[in-house]
Amino acid sequence: MEFTAVVFCGRGKTLEPFSEARGTGLPKALLPIANEPMINYVLDWCQRAVLAKILVVTQEETSESVEATIEKYKKSRRERFAKESDGSEATKYTTPIEIMPFTAENSAQIIYQLYKNTQFRSHTQNIMILPCDFITDLPPAVIIEAFRNRNESDVGVYFTYKNQLEIEDKKSKIFGKKYTVYDGDADDSCLLDVYGKADIEMSKFLRIRTQMSWRYPRSIVSTKLLNSGIFLASNRIFNIIDESPSKFSELYFERRNYDKFIRDLARRSWKHSKSKETVGLFVVPSEATFIRVNNLPVLMEANRQFMKKQAMMKGQTLQGLQSKDKLAAHVGNDSIVGDGTELGEKTNVKRSVVGHNCTIGKKVRITGSLILDNVTIGDDVQLENCIIGHHVKIQPKSKLINCNVESTNDVPTGTQAKGDTLLCLNLEAVEDGESEEEFVLKTGPLSDSSSDEDDDDEDDTSEDESEFEDEYTANDDGLFAY
Structure with missing residues (x-):
């Protein structure tokens, strides 16, 4: 089994006042959608794939309540299988689920924690990083095959989607404006860069290096692509951390979310004199339903989607x-x-x-x-x-x-x-x-x-460093010498 799923359960800052960001709130993963904890939908989706295990990372102070919910989910699944199973081996298999209590201010710290875990690294071939807040009918086999068919130079695949909900968002406060830069070849696309609204609100323009345009003349900048929170990567990303200890230090991960770590991996394709391993890009097909429940308007709309389906079924x-x-x-x-x-x-x-x-x-x-x-x-x-x-x-x-x-x-x-x-x-x-x-x-x-970014699991607008301070001023290979 080549994949280990790692489910990130953040604090849910953009789901205040109902998430654990408030003292009275619930852990984000336990907020209900159609009276079911949202993490149940992610676990059901994972069970449709053949995975080595599912590792649920949650804050230490709420790990007991999350674990209790997962145990209830396991029991319900066993009871359902006992009634519906046809006796085949395929229906009997259930991916083991483990809880990893770990309190992190920024989600990239979880990557570093896994990196330091030698047992995890030695037993993990590929990692499937997932948020706890998505609902989709896209089979997991589709994204797994997209990863398997990636370019040899890609250490991972970054998954994006387009909004399918009928929510008016003229000021980009619900979904947050992101500028995703990628290679324009649809058949062999790779991620080049990602900018959030905070990255350009001062300068009012995108700071794109000429070197990227030379190397990727068909580059496209899109504001329609949203971060699904799904990232499939080989364990090669841990070797990249080993190779650049000065850049990928513990302080680096403490100050960032994992979305920015992926961005920095993507920049390796053009910010060096020699091409290095990078990140592929995959857009969820429009035929599939994909919803990320990472703010209150989407939480409301996700529940409405279930109600619409129920009304259609009942007629x-x-x-x-x-x-x-x-x-x-x-x-x-x-x-x-x-x-x-x-x-x-x-x-x-x-x-x-x-x-x-x-x-x-x-x-x-x-x-x-x-x-x-x-x-x-x-x-x-x-x-x-x-x-x-x-x-x-x-x-x-x-x-x-x-x-x-x-x-x-x-x-x-x-x-x-x-x-x-x-x-x-x-x-x-x-x-x-x-x-x-x-x-x-x-x-x-x-x-x-709320924050203009999607969620605390993806973007941290409080980062006090210059966005480009350590990304472009370094000149180790002489590419940017003048």
């Missing part, structure tokens, strides 16, 4: 089964209600996902919303396009439109809010120097003020 089959009792609660075919949830009289749920063990009062209107587990909603409440965290209490006669409510919050009776993020009072905000008004209620959804 009108359940329409006649709805209770004719005028006092009964109504749940549309395009909605999901979790186990143990109670709905009061005349409550109406449309285009929404309601979590497990929730208590919903009478005459509640829930439209286009995502409600996590153990939420209590009083009578005569209206929710429209809202995300409600776990263990939230919304008192009667409240009306929330386009709002995010942090987990464990208690929304007072009669609250009227539109486009706001309701946060809990906590000491962390006081220590950060924020006033009560600033952290109890923030005008506008958090996603609008």
